[in-house]
Amino acid sequence: MKISYNWLKQFINIDWDAEKTGELLTDLGLEIEGIDTYESVKGGLKGIVIGEVLTCVQHPNADRLKVTTVDIGADAPVQIVCGAPNVATGQKVPVATIGTTLYTTEGEAWKIKKGKIRGEESHGMICAEDELGLGESHDGIMVLDTKLKVGTFVSKVFEIENDEIFEIGLTPNRADAMSHHGVARDLKAGLLQKEIQLELITPSVSSFHVDARSLKIDVDVQDKENAPRYCGVTITGLKVDASPSWLQHRLKSIGLSPINNIVDITNYVLHELGQPLHAFDANKITGNKIEVKTCNAGTKFTTLDDVERVLHEDDLMICDAEKPMCIAGVFGGINSGVTEGTTSIFLESAYFNPVSVRKTAKRHGLNTDASFRFERGIDPNITEYALKRAALMIVEIAGGEISSDISDTYVNKINDFEVRLSFDNAKKLIGEEIPRETIKSILTSLEIKVNNVTETGLGLTVPAYRNDVQREADIIEEILRVYGYNNVGTTEKLNASISNSKRFEDYKLQNIIGNQLASQGFYEIMANSLTTPKYMELSEQLNADYNVEMLNPLSNDLSVMRQSLLFSGLEAVCYNINRKRSDLKLFEFGKTYHQYPDKREEDKHLSLFVTGNISEERWNTVVTPSDFFYLKGTLQTILQRLGLNRLKSSPIKSDIFSEGMSFSLGKKNIVDFGLVKKSVLKHFGISQNVLFADFNWDNVLEMAKHNSIKFKPIPKYPKVRRDFALLIDNTVSFEDIYTIAKQTEKQLLKNVNLFDVYEGKNLPEGKKSYAVSFILQDEHKTLTDKQIDKIMSKLQSNFESKLGAELR
Structure with a gap:
């Protein structure tokens, strides 16, 4: 929220600098996120002074230039070369002195320097309107009133607005501070604690009176629950025109674009007092009647942004005798607003139910200054006061007369x-x-x-x-x-307590694995648990009937709780790839949510995403693309770190994986992983391969608790390595070789590793070659060649009989 310091000073007469005031507002809970400057004229006309042209002669070397001497209030007149056709002796003119910064119409800065123009020295510049930002004319220089004093700064002659703008990070509960008056009220309270007593200046409406009861518009509030208070008054004989400069500056300073005097006044009062207002063209109100009610579901209504919207049965509308004219508290209609031809208006000031406005705004995807305030709850006691304030301003600025008594429907008073x-x-x-x-x-x-x-x-x-x-x-x-808060003292005594926590607390294991993944180059992500129901269409394994739906969603894209971490992770992958970060390793600890027929469930997961190259491109390393086996190795290191070693692996069929595998321990599934299908990636606009792993973290925690750590001395007898080059069928996997090897020798065989795969020329059709290493070790003595040969013979025999393998 933007607050103008000059505007704020209209409510409280404070002479502090903006930074000091901002510190106090922050201490009061209105956090100042930044202070910007506003200048109605770029540069604030700094360095521009009133000068008097003493002489003006033709330039000796240029037909279109004049050489002038100008008195700018300095010790001596200065010579300025000027190309304006209307420059003449005796004129009072604006002069940009040496060192002054001017700005082009596009906002680019350029500095006035001493120089020579066609051989004649020039010590400044006599300016036109557009060069100063005071108008658009460039026909000639500005000629000022001859009564102005030479040397006077031009900024003191023209109405230049220089302001400082507070950017307040307003919390949703502080609806009372959504206006300059509300901020001033807080500021007054804060100053009082510093023993500075200032009066809160409130605009007077005592001069409000009805000029002539010539236009009465009846008001019928049919839905008093959603419109507890509704006020209105008519004003006739007004003229819609541009707002005066002071009003335009006020609005521009807080980021609003002036529209016309009527609309600008309603916006002004909105940001002044926090009360939204709306002006209807009285000539467009059929039957001279206003009805505050809901319309039938499916009714079509075109708003000011020229978008046709389909109304909900609970949308509160402002209607005339025949048609809806405005979505109450949210947005006006295109056919009832103020235009250049408007001469009479019905001015509305109301208090609408915050919940009703919030639901309507969310349903239609609208967020306006009015709905922002109504949603949070405005002051129901200033409804009539704000109406009078705006009406008096309209009569003063746009002319006309107040042509009816104020209609104030307030049946059920909102109590303190x-x-x-x-x-x-x-x-x-x-x-x-x-x-x-x-x-x-x-x-x-x-x-x-x-x-x-x-x-x-x-x-x-x-x-x-x-x-x-x-x-x-x-x-x-x-x-x-x-x-x-800073005035509350702290004690010198520090109390601390030590809580008893188990080794396998969730957060401890998360920290262990998170640190391990970070050391391997992974980045942690945190995705929104809210997602779009459209993702359920990407996998038959996800059931839309199990969605946990939001009762009041922020938007359709955030209307359900996620059933999988895959899609929110792919959103992050897509976001990074689109910003030229295609080598990614990401992980997330998060939950999935399910609404089953008989219960609701939250499941904890750890997800990993890998895409692109394993490491960054460097001159001394070979770039290696990430693949299935890289992800598998990463998962194995995670499980080994948790002490989960006796894992069973099995292929899985899933409509999110083109090829996938699962690790389980006993009857508990630990992790599913694989290469994400192209059809799923296409939905996110991802063209490169993405590997995904999904840990059931609840099962990981449960199995980790049963893991016991055993200590044993490091063997002092050497390991022995032997290799086989096996010619096998394409259908045989390394897993088959590993399983047979472990079954053949359970005590002395410590490790089996696949270190080379060959498929190609000189091999029979349907065959491939695996180079496998075997590590043997006896922890109590040195192995003999006879023992080693016997084990290797057994292995060879079993590979030949069970897999049809041949030694190459």
Whole structure:
């Protein structure tokens, strides 16, 4: 939210610099995320002074140039070469002195320097309107009033707005601070704690009166639950035109574009007081009647952005006798707004139910300044006041007269909140006893009324616009933020406690594996648990009936909880690839959510994504693309780190993997992994291969708890390696060789490794060659050649009989 410091000073007469004021606002809970500058004229006309042309003669070397001497209030006149056709002796003109920075219409800066133009020295520049940013004319130089004093800065002659703009990171609960008046109210309370007592200046509406009751528009609020208060008044005989410069500057300073005087005034009051307003062209209201109601589901309505929208049965609408004209509290209609031909308006000021507005805005994907405020809850007690304020401004700026009494429908009054504050509870939560008079002073400065005072506490009435302050804890928070968190002392004693935690706590294993993956070049990602239901169509294994759906989703793309970590991870892969980061290794710890017919389930997962090359391209290394076996090796290191070694591997069939495998331990599935199908990747616009692994982290935790660590001395007898080059069928896998080898020799065979694969020329059709190494070791003695040969003969025999293998 943007707040203009100049505008803020209209409510509170503070002379602090913007940075100091920003620090106080941050301490009050209105965090200042940045302070920007606003200049109605780029550069603020710095260095531009009033000059008087003393002489003006033809340039000796150029027909279209003049050589002038100009008095700029310096010790001596300066010579300036000027090409304007209208420059003449005796004129008062704006002069850009040496060193002044001017800006082109595109905003590019350029500096005035001393120089020579066709042989004649020039010490400045006599400026035209467009060169100063004061207009668009470039027909000649600006000729100013002859009464102006030479040497006066031009910025003091013209209405130049220089402002500082606070960017406030407003939290959703602070609806009371969504205006300049609300921020000033907080600022006043903060200054009071610094013993600076300033008055909060509120615009007067005492001059409001009805000029002539010539246009009455009846108001019928049919849905009083969603429109508790609705006010309106008519104004006739006005003229729609451009707003005065001061009003345009106010809006531009906070990032709004001026439209016309009527719309600009409603926007001005919105940001001034926090009350949204809407102006209808009275001539477009059929039957001189306003009805506040819902319409039939399916009714079509075109909004101001020229988009036809289909209304929901719960959308609150502002209608005339025949048609809807505005989505209440959200967006106006294209056929009822103010145009250049408008001469009469019906001005609306209302309080709409925050929940109703929020649901309507989300349904239609709209987020306006009005809905932003209505959704969070505005002050129901300033509805009429804001209407009078806007009406008086319209009559002053656009002319016309107030032509009806104010219609104010307010059947069920919104009451203030009654809260009891205990001094003891305040001390416990704050950690320090704040003087009772200070507490009362803070609450009073926040417009919280103190009804009664006892030895134990206070009876309070909180104004209705503070809908976030309804409990005792909220009152204490208000006291503390104004008193100042930095003013609460800390004790010199430091208390600490040591909790008993198990070795296999979830967070401990996550840290272990997370650190291991990070050391292998993986980056951790955190994806949104909310996702789009469209992803369910990418896999038959996911059932849309099991989706956990949001009752009030932020958007259609974030309307269900995810059933798989795959798709949110692929979103991250796609995002990075589109930004030229194609070599990726990512991991995420997260949950999946399922709504089964008889229960809801949350399952913890660890997902890995690998794509592109394993390592960065370097001059002294060979670039190796990641593949299935790289991912498999990474998974094995994770499982080994957790002590899960006796794993069973098996191929899996899945509509998300083109080829995949699974590791299990006993009856528990540990991880599924493989190469993601091209059809799935195509949905995300990914053209390169992506490897994906999905750990069932709940099963990992359970199996890790049963793992026991055994210690044994390092064998002092040497290992022996023997190799086989086996000619086998293409259908035989290394897994088959590994299993047979382990079954053949269970004690002395320590490791089996595949170190070369050959498929190609000089091999029979349907055959391949595997080079396999075998590591043998006896932990109690040195192996003899006779023992080794016997084991290798057994291995060879079993490979030949069970796999049809041949030694090459």
